Amino acid sequence: MVRKALSALLGTALASVGLVGVAAPAQALPPPPGYAIRGVDVSYFQGPSLDWAALAQGGAKFAYIRVSEQDGRTVPNNNPDPFYAGNTTRARANGLYTGAYHRARPDQSSGKQQAETLLRFAPYAADGRTLPPMLDIEWPRADWGLNDCYNMTPAQIVAWVRDFVTEIAARTGRQAMIYTNTNWWNPCTGSSTRFAANPLFIANYSQNPPPLPAGWPSFTMWQHAAGTQLPDGWASPDLDVFRGDYAALASLVAGRATSLLATVNNRYVTAERAGAGPLIANRTAIGPWEQFDQLDAGGGLVAFRSRINGRYVTAEDRGASPLIANRTAIGTWEKFQIITNTDGTSSLRATINNRYVTAENAGAAPLIANRTAIGRWEKFRFVTPPPLVSLLAGANLRYVSAANAGADPLIANRAVVTSWEQYDQVNAGGGLVAFRSRVNGLYVTAEDRGASPLIANRTAIGTWERFQIITNTDGTISLRATINNRYVTAESGGAAPLIANRTAIGPWEKFYRLVT
Numbered sequence: 001m002v003r004k005a006l007s008a009l010l011g012t013a014l015a016s017v018g019l020v021g022v023a024a025p026a027q028a029l030p031p032p033p034g035y036a037i038r039g040v041d042v043s044y045f046q047g048p049s050l051d052w053a054a055l056a057q058g059g060a061k062f063a064y065i066r067v068s069e070q071d072g073r074t075v076p077n078n079n080p081d082p083f084y085a086g087n088t089t090r091a092r093a094n095g096l097y098t099g100a101y102h103r104a105r106p107d108q109s110s111g112k113q114q115a116e117t118l119l120r121f122a123p124y125a126a127d128g129r130t131l132p133p134m135l136d137i138e139w140p141r142a143d144w145g146l147n148d149c150y151n152m153t154p155a156q157i158v159a160w161v162r163d164f165v166t167e168i169a170a171r172t173g174r175q176a177m178i179y180t181n182t183n184w185w186n187p188c189t190g191s192s193t194r195f196a197a198n199p200l201f202i203a204n205y206s207q208n209p210p211p212l213p214a215g216w217p218s219f220t221m222w223q224h225a226a227g228t229q230l231p232d233g234w235a236s237p238d239l240d241v242f243r244g245d246y247a248a249l250a251s252l253v254a255g256r257a258t259s260l261l262a263t264v265n266n267r268y269v270t271a272e273r274a275g276a277g278p279l280i281a282n283r284t285a286i287g288p289w290e291q292f293d294q295l296d297a298g299g300g301l302v303a304f305r306s307r308i309n310g311r312y313v314t315a316e317d318r319g320a321s322p323l324i325a326n327r328t329a330i331g332t333w334e335k336f337q338i339i340t341n342t343d344g345t346s347s348l349r350a351t352i353n354n355r356y357v358t359a360e361n362a363g364a365a366p367l368i369a370n371r372t373a374i375g376r377w378e379k380f381r382f383v384t385p386p387p388l389v390s391l392l393a394g395a396n397l398r399y400v401s402a403a404n405a406g407a408d409p410l411i412a413n414r415a416v417v418t419s420w421e422q423y424d425q426v427n428a429g430g431g432l433v434a435f436r437s438r439v440n441g442l443y444v445t446a447e448d449r450g451a452s453p454l455i456a457n458r459t460a461i462g463t464w465e466r467f468q469i470i471t472n473t474d475g476t477i478s479l480r481a482t483i484n485n486r487y488v489t490a491e492s493g494g495a496a497p498l499i500a501n502r503t504a505i506g507p508w509e510k511f512y513r514l515v516t
Helices: 052-057 084-093 111-121 154-172 182-189 246-254
Strands: 037-042 060-069 097-103 134-136 177-180 200-203 221-225 238-242 259-262 267-271 279-283 292-298 301-306 312-315 323-327 336-340 346-350 356-359 367-371 380-383 388-393 399-402 410-414 423-429 432-437 443-446 454-458 467-471 477-481 487-490 498-502 511-515
Touching: 052 060, 052 084, 060 084, 060 111, 060 238, 060 246, 084 097, 097 111, 097 177, 097 246, 111 154, 134 154, 154 182, 154 388, 154 511, 177 182, 238 246, 246 292, 259 279, 279 323, 279 367, 301 323, 323 367, 346 367, 346 380, 388 410, 410 454, 410 498, 432 454, 454 498, 477 498, 477 511
Parallel strands: 037 060, 060 097, 097 134, 134 177, 177 200, 200 221
Antiparallel strands: 037 238, 221 238, 259 267, 259 380, 267 279, 292 301, 301 312, 301 336, 312 323, 336 346, 346 356, 356 367, 388 399, 388 423, 388 511, 399 410, 423 432, 432 443, 432 467, 443 454, 467 477, 477 487, 487 498
16 A cells, blocks of 8 residues: 655564565564554555565464556556455465455546456455455545545545445445545545444554544554565565454454353343443343453453443453443453363453452342452353344445334435444344344334334344345345245335335345445
8 A cells, every 4th residue: 555655654674573584674663562463465566476474474364455456547447456366365375364455546436336346356255264345545646646635525535435335335245444544534534434334444654553533433453564665676565453363353354243151140241231331241132232342452361342332341440340341442451361261161360450250149240350269150151142234225225224213114225334224133043033223222023014114123033023034146135024924125216114015026125234
C-alpha cells in the first residue's frame, strides 16, 4: 500500500525483527508492545520473489496481498497485480492466513464495479484460510493529479464505499475489511460512522495505539510500519499486527465469538444489563450479552471484550469486586490466564491478584476473582455461540432491518448494518433455525401463522419462529416458514415488509446471508 507523504515512511529493519531474509536498512521499528500476532501486507512493489518461508519462520501469521487496482485505463478495472497468485500460493504453503485487497480509485468507476474486479481476480472461498476481502481507500498517489479526496464530496465517497462493501457482502457473505487512515477518512467521508460493521485495518506508523476513524470503537488490524526501498529496487513488506490472539484471528476467518458456560450450574456467563452490571452465570441460552471476543493480552495472557458494549472485562478493585465489562483498554486488571483442567474444563486466573475466577454461590452471585484453588465453582467451558448474521435482500440489495428497534415488522430497506440489521441464527432443532434480533433480543416470528409480516417480538422459539434455510444454486438463500411452508419474500421488491406467503422462489425470495 502506497502512502501520500514520504516523511511518513519509517525505516524498517525487517530482518532484525525476524520478518524477512533480505538486506534492509539499519534502523528498526519493532512490533508495538502487547500485540503478539504479526503479519504483512504486500503488492507488486515487493517483487516476485518474497521469501515466505522466512516470513513465516519470523512469526508472520497472516498476509493481505494486493490483487487489483483501478488505474484509469480505457478498459475499466484492467490492472491485476501480477504477483498476487504466486504470493498467495507461497504464503498459504507456509501456513499464513491470506486475504486479497483492492486499491480503490473512486474517481474512475463505481464501487460495485471495483468490488467485482477484486472478486473476479480473487474469488472468495469460505475455506477456513481466507480473510475477508479488503478495500484499501486512502490518499491518491501524487501523479494521479487529484486532491486528497479524489475530487469528490464526502457524500460521494461514502456512497462509493457503501456500494463496494455491499457488493462484497452480496457476493461473499462477509463484511469487507476496510483499510484506511484516520487523517484521510474523517475529512474525506465527513467523519462517516456508517461502516462500524466492517472490520477496520488502520494505518498509523507508531508504537502507540492509533487514533481511530469516526464510527469504529476499535481496530482489527494495524499497519504500524511501511515498507522501505531495498537495494534490489523492490520494497520490503509493510508490517502489521492483529488485535487479538491466534484463536481470535481464526475466529475472524470463521466469523465467530466465544461464550463461557459455568459447569457448576450449566448456565452461561452474561454481561448483565448490557454490560452495566457484573458478569454472572445465570443464562440458559446464548444471546448478545453472553458473547465475548477473546484477545491476546501478551505474555500468555488473555483479555475478554464484551460484544454487547465493546468494553473489556475487568477484575474490579484489584479483584475485590465482581468482574464487570466496563473498561476501554487492557490494563493489569483486565488480564487473565487460562488454565486447562484435566477434565477438559477451563479456569481463569486474574493477573492482578493471582486468584481464580469463581461462579460465586454456585452461580447465584456474580463472578469474582477471589479463590486460591480450583473447585467446582471455578470451572468453565468455552462454547462457540450461534453465528451473528445479516440478511441482504437480492431484490434491492438492502439489509433486512428489525425496524423501529424491533417494534415494527422486518423490512429490507437499510444500506448499512447496525444492531437493527443483526440477528443470532439459533439452532431450532430438526434442521431448522430461528433468528433472534440483536436490537431487542426477541425472536423473529411469521406473525399470525404467516398471514402477517415477520416481526421480532417473541421471547421463545415456537412453531411460528422456525424457518428452513434453502441454499439456491446462485449462492443465495431462501427462508421457508415452518408454520405454513411458504417462502419469505421481500414484498414489493423490498418496499413492503417481509412476509412468508410465497409458494415458489423468485428474485424477491432470495437473500444473501452475511456472517459477522
